Amino acid sequence: MSEAVKDRVPRLAPGCRLGSAEGQEDLLLIPEGALRLKGPARAIVELCDGERALPQIVEELTRRYPSDDGTRIETEVIALLGRLRDRGVLEFV
């Protein structure tokens, strides 16, 4: 992910939404399919609300998981957002 993207604000692409019903908690529903969000991925995607930029997302996660290494959180978030963007389910505004 380029430096430019770091300052931009991620949000789910049209037609992509987190599952809310029982049994759908770890699913990202997308056109004609669903992606399973493992581990902290759901919490990260929830923070991609079209308001927060990457630094705020990392800050929030560091606050929630204080025992984790902040740099590692940032690396993981960048990797996940990059994958989701390449898959077309996340956009940067």
Added chain:
Amino acid sequence: MKYQPQGLIAEVTHRCPLHCVYCSNPLEMQRRSEEISTEDWSSIFRQAGEMGVLQLSLTGGEPLARTDVTELVHAGRSANLYVNLITSGVGLDAARLNALIDAGLDHIQLSFQDAEEGPANEFAGTRAHALKLRVASMIRERRIAFTVNIVVHRRNLARLDEMITFAEQSGAQRLEIANVQYYGWAFRNREALLPTREQLDRSIAIVEAARERVKGRLRIDFVHPDYYAKYPKPCMNGWGHQQMLIDPAGRVLPCHAAPVVPGLEFFRAPGHSLRWIWEDSPAFNRFRDETWMPEPCRSCERRGRDFGGCRCQAFLLTGDAAATDPVCTFAPAHKVVEETLVRINSNGEVPKGQNWVYRIDPH
């Protein structure tokens, strides 16, 4: 549940203002008077949601031919389903589109027959192309997932490049280029629609190059013509494994073509519970596991990947639904496919003129 259903395809009506020559609807279609009600569909969607189904595809015919599509979308969302609408766009104006989105529609798939108006209208048997362009621009202005679907065949593959450019400009995030699958009306018109090998090879190269070019802007899905494949397609990802289709009269089927298979009884969802039909009805279990398989499927290492191919195609091409799908190069009946391809590929010039029948509109 051993087999977890993922998707429900709801053919809510067979009525359609288009008469596409490649339509995969059955030749015997259901009339408006046989269509089940809004309440029946709502009950089906609730049951599907409870069974863990994730995706609902509202299709037809033209689903917008029903006046209650907005209510059906709402019923689908209320049942925790992801709601796709597969439409020609005919019958969609701004007010109706807004109502559908407000009701929770997640994704619109808009069909086009060609990038050029003349041929597009010819394949659809009606003048719909210009209207579809207006619908595409309405969709583009709204925040909703948008796929352009184009069915390709011998008569339009020459314009594949133009179709991809067209989809890029349409505002869609995804383009589905699907070769005709030969069921229903398409099977009836097969000789006029099957592409040549040269066309197929060219189209694969075009799609691969285009995918590189539009990366990050447009996803391109390409559905191959299985007559040219070495191995059969994993039809529906297995009979009764993940998908169910419900026809306008509420009959629950493993796929849209299943009624061609003789000797199977398909039950209607309003009369029987969806769960019983899915888990226990004989028709859903007929080809579900591997016990029905003949050789060479039974001992084939690919049997868990392609499930012996398509049962309906096996029936259409051999008269036996329990035969190996003849498109498979190992199938005892493969020569019926080979002979067809030889015939198609030795005809030379793409035939001009309308050597096909148009899909009719049931009333």
